[in-house]
Amino acid sequence: MARAQLSNPKKPLAADAPVCEASLVHLDNVRQVQPEVLETNQAQRMAEFFSALSDPHRLKLLSALAQQELCVCDLAAAVKMGESAVSHQLRVLRSHRLVKYRRQGRNVYYSVADDHVASLYREVSEHLNE
Amino acid sequence: MARAQLSNPKKPLAADAPVCEASLVHLDNVRQVQPEVLETNQAQRMAEFFSALSDPHRLKLLSALAQQELCVCDLAAAVKMGESAVSHQLRVLRSHRLVKYRRQGRNVYYSVADDHVASLYREVSEHLNE
């Protein structure tokens, strides 16, 4: 998942330190933009979310689950992965609430958690197909 | 970026091989879902795109650029990163067409490339704030 390397100890850069060695030129820009920069916590959460979607196998799993509820071994067969790998990846999706699951007898059935995934999917497809 | 480990040589799994050792139970499901599973190439592309957004620093950079066009050293100051690191990350964003840039004198000014990013941002915020 996304790394927890948010605090960069090097280059502390006081709030009004000069930028680019000699440039007072752009200091205004920096001051203007800085308060609008995504907060570290939120950036971290968002990065972790995107990170959950940043693996082709997980995307395949989601696309399969978007069709219908499936148990782990069916998923493994559908996307041609080992069951262990599927289980590992489902845990990632689960932890980001991208899928939900229910146990029925010996099987665990997974399905997509909500509609945001579908919207995201559409957005990205659009971007990629330009 | 996302790994290029899409072809898994283990567990080849012929199209109509039995699933879950003994289960003819779910074979129908697998057959039904399999053709709808995201194609490997597209899954790969999509994963790489999400991967570009899966780093908190890159998200911060984008949020800064969403405010206004900025040169590299201003960006570095705004998100408190080293300039080299910023340059490396901008390359990632650039290669996924999330930002565009123009050279003006000694500076290179970056800005967000299109509106999809904003939409994505909204979608994800919504999901995360539930």
Place this chain on the structure above:
DNA sequence: TTCCTACTTGCACATCTGTTCAGAGGGTGA
């Protein structure tokens, strides 16, 4: 109970990622 099946988890390993450092462009102005 015991066995079997479906799934999960811990570990080790190979691979990938993001950072810093050092140095190389590329452009400006003297």
Place this chain on the structure above:
DNA sequence: TCACCCTCTGAACAGATGTGCAAGTAGGAA
């Protein structure tokens, strides 16, 4: 031309990720 500034790039490193294996858990059947 040169010196300087801004930016980019390659190498090396630490840390993270995904996989298979092997062991473990949970539910159902005998």
